[in-house]
Amino acid sequence: MTDTHVISDERVRAWLESAEADADRRGLPDLKPVLRLFAQATATLRAADWNGLTPPDDE
Amino acid sequence: MSRSDTAPTISETARQLRNGAATSRSLTTACLQRITELNPRLNAFITVLADRALADASKADAELASGTDRGPLQGIPLSLKDLIDLEGSPTTAASRLRQGHVARRDAPIVTRLKEAGAVFVGKCNLHEFAYGTTSEDSAYGPVRHPLDPSRSAGGSSGGSAVAIATGMCFASVGTDTGGSIRIPAALCGIVGLKPGLGELPLSGIVPLSGSLDHVGPMTRSVEDTWIVWNAMRGETSVSRGFSPLSLDKVRIGVPRSYFFDVLEDGVRACFEERLKHLKAAGADVQDVWIPHGKDAPAIYLHIQAPEAASVHARSLEQHPDAYSPNVRWRLEAGRYLLAEDHVRAQLGRRVLRHEVDETLQTCRALVLPTVPITSPPIGAVEVTAGGRKQLVRGLMLKLTQLFNLTGHPVISIPGGVTESGWPCGFQVVGRRGETEALLRIAGACERAGR
Numbered sequence: 001m002t003d004t005h006v007i008s009d010e011r012v013r014a015w016l017e018s019a020e021a022d023a024d025r026r027g028l029p030d031l032k033p034v035l036r037l038f039a040q041a042t043a044t045l046r047a048a049d050w051n052g053l054t055p056p057d058d059e
Numbered sequence: 060m061s062r063s064d065t066a067p068t069i070s071e072t073a074r075q076l077r078n079g080a081a082t083s084r085s086l087t088t089a090c091l092q093r094i095t096e097l098n099p100r101l102n103a104f105i106t107v108l109a110d111r112a113l114a115d116a117s118k119a120d121a122e123l124a125s126g127t128d129r130g131p132l133q134g135i136p137l138s139l140k141d142l143i144d145l146e147g148s149p150t151t152a153a154s155r156l157r158q159g160h161v162a163r164r165d166a167p168i169v170t171r172l173k174e175a176g177a178v179f180v181g182k183c184n185l186h187e188f189a190y191g192t193t194s195e196d197s198a199y200g201p202v203r204h205p206l207d208p209s210r211s212a213g214g215s216s217g218g219s220a221v222a223i224a225t226g227m228c229f230a231s232v233g234t235d236t237g238g239s240i241r242i243p244a245a246l247c248g249i250v251g252l253k254p255g256l257g258e259l260p261l262s263g264i265v266p267l268s269g270s271l272d273h274v275g276p277m278t279r280s281v282e283d284t285w286i287v288w289n290a291m292r293g294e295t296s297v298s299r300g301f302s303p304l305s306l307d308k309v310r311i312g313v314p315r316s317y318f319f320d321v322l323e324d325g326v327r328a329c330f331e332e333r334l335k336h337l338k339a340a341g342a343d344v345q346d347v348w349i350p351h352g353k354d355a356p357a358i359y360l361h362i363q364a365p366e367a368a369s370v371h372a373r374s375l376e377q378h379p380d381a382y383s384p385n386v387r388w389r390l391e392a393g394r395y396l397l398a399e400d401h402v403r404a405q406l407g408r409r410v411l412r413h414e415v416d417e418t419l420q421t422c423r424a425l426v427l428p429t430v431p432i433t434s435p436p437i438g439a440v441e442v443t444a445g446g447r448k449q450l451v452r453g454l455m456l457k458l459t460q461l462f463n464l465t466g467h468p469v470i471s472i473p474g475g476v477t478e479s480g481w482p483c484g485f486q487v488v489g490r491r492g493e494t495e496a497l498l499r500i501a502g503a504c505e506r507a508g509r
Contacts, residue, residue: 038360042357042397045358045403051403
């Protein structure tokens, strides 16, 4: 996972832009690489095929 | 470097304490001498409790001499990761934020270890607030690998692993939120157990991520792990002894897909060699598949990061500059994640738990390497593995974090040494609620590898 990967999920891209802008506003540019990594993970999470499934009975 | 292959185990030493071949005071003195000799170079300890340890050792000797036998931990020098409360001592969590803190009471697991007669020689260095896999971001300086001080000992319980591997203590207590016991155990060539989720109390331990945190023992052998784990449970009647299982016809699963995609060549060779030993001991080794194992990192991050951010929210507002930069940025980023993704991750966690449970219905245990790489250089953000550059943090957690999500008990045992001389770890994963059975299987794996 690197920050050069393209995030195809538009909503995640919008989240990232907003978060990066907030990091800039707060004077925390070092936060932005971590936010990009998190955005990749969020895109993976949302693309998983188990989203929307009924939770398994695992207890 | 390491004395872990030659240094005596707790079980051997317990016999010596009872036949007069050793005293707790002599063992404790020897450990304190090792700390004096090695700690300036390796930085494994933040606090050394020399006077207190010697007094406790003398008390243990007196009790044994008078016929009071508390079991195999009595008089044995141990250490604690320095985010676990020991009454009257600082609990720094390796952070400037904790300066001036002194624990007012023992964590329950410390109380139990004291009741078992353990002697605490000190508190071990770690990655700040346990939020890292290398033990290099610490207010007290990085923990250094005994083989090469420019390399990481792994983390976050890095100081504990180094202390055991070099004979500064016989065992330690670490914590594991995504692999923090098993990763340093693997890189330093010792044993580390992450028990089942909720099996041991976390009270009196600085939290990182409440639903993923585990506390567990780090030792030199599986039998020693069994001894310390029993004491941490408050189980002192271990006179029944430890008996590894026979591996004959025991089915062992190997989850290759995704988990074996990126392995350093030496790590892969060590693992395959260890599998040969298991087969030679009669194990029925079969490949298995955890369908959504590849989703574990994303699921883990969306649970762990918000939980950690929640713990640190107030401190991040009030004292942001007191954190190590890397730890601060990870905590801050966790505050941006959306609640809807945290909820998604909770569903993913249940899916993974179900899949690992199902897989463990087809076999008695899973085995896989603990860490895909050997010890990285301190300060490295990326390393080359599998033919391309990869983030160190992602690689270090890749094979361990799944089982923090699912709550299964897992142990890392020494899994051989690469041609370059670096230790590798071999993970054994047991069924939920069956840590004792896991230890018996791991004991057999350990014996098969000798």
